[in-house]
Amino acid sequence: VGVKPWQSDTGSASNGQLVDVDDVRALRDQFVDFMLGYKFAIDEVTTKINILREDFNNTHAYNPIEHVGSRLKSPESVLEKVRRKNYAMNLAAIRENVLDIAGVRVVCSFISDIATIRDLLVSQADITVLEERDYITHRKPNGYQSLHLIVSIPVFRAGHTQRVPVEIQIRTIAMDFWASLEHKIYYKYRGEVPPNLRSDLAQAAEAATQLDEKMEALHRQVDRAAEPKTA
Numbered sequence: 001v002g003v004k005p006w007q008s009d010t011g012s013a014s015n016g017q018l019v020d021v022d023d024v025r026a027l028r029d030q031f032v033d034f035m036l037g038y039k040f041a042i043d044e045v046t047t048k049i050n051i052l053r054e055d056f057n058n059t060h061a062y063n064p065i066e067h068v069g070s071r072l073k074s075p076e077s078v079l080e081k082v083r084r085k086n087y088a089m090n091l092a093a094i095r096e097n098v099l100d101i102a103g104v105r106v107v108c109s110f111i112s113d114i115a116t117i118r119d120l121l122v123s124q125a126d127i128t129v130l131e132e133r134d135y136i137t138h139r140k141p142n143g144y145q146s147l148h149l150i151v152s153i154p155v156f157r158a159g160h161t162q163r164v165p166v167e168i169q170i171r172t173i174a175m176d177f178w179a180s181l182e183h184k185i186y187y188k189y190r191g192e193v194p195p196n197l198r199s200d201l202a203q204a205a206e207a208a209t210q211l212d213e214k215m216e217a218l219h220r221q222v223d224r225a226a227e228p229k230t231a
């Protein structure tokens with residue numbers, strides 16, 4: 001698109017070059033379309049999890065899913081990540097590198113439910129695992145625990161089909177409780193958490209693990225008690 005003569009429909013960029021407003025509009029439309037793919041991917045994964053939840057409710061005595069949440073990364077934080085990680089500033093590079101634009105969080109009742117949900121998702125024919133990080137077996141030094149999957153799923157758009165990455169975080173209520181509060185503290189101190197608080201947080205994570213293990217043991221006892229007695 002050539003530079004048009006000065007008119008009300010054009011603005012002036014900081015380097016003095018004329019900016020075509022139609023170009024800016026086209027770019028904005030492309031970005032909106034780009035983000036929509038991630039929103040649809042969240043809808044797809046959320047539906048999958050809701051189907052599992054409803055199926056468990058219908059056929060089993062208990063439901064391993066406590067709650068499901070999701071978030072679409074804001075355009076600001078997508079751009080912030082691109083700058084922070086030094087990725088190229090174009091949609092193709094963002095698509096390739098920023099794999100957590102779509103995020104879904106599944107909070108489970110017991111530790112053993114995490115693997116159950118993971119396996120039920122990973123075994124679905126349209127889900128491809130791009131990356132898996134087990135911060136439960138290997139918790140982060142600060143105490144953070146969760147199972148992270150980056151999966152790709154097909155999204156059937158009006159004009160085309162695309163595969164879209166989604167970050168799925170699976171954790172227990174105790175892990176979620178810890179992560180939510182740690183996140184707030186981290187932000188309050190802008191990432192510079194004082195050493196005494198850091199060690200308290202690590203201890204709190206240890207307490208959360210003990211609670212999870214205690215509940216898991218209770219859960220097993222209840223399961224055994226509920227088994228039909230054999231003569």
Ligand code: GTP
Binds near residue numbers: 148178179183
């Ligand atoms: P980002 O650049 O932040 O996306 O990290 P990453 O690409 O190295 O991935 P990682 O698996 O470390 O973290 C992905 C997401 O997990 C984060 O965006 C948070 O939602 C969550 N997370 C990871 N580490 C922590 C942590 O220490 N505390 C809390 N509260 N959440 C965490």
Ligand code: MG
Binds near residue numbers: 100
């Ligand atoms: Mg992230």
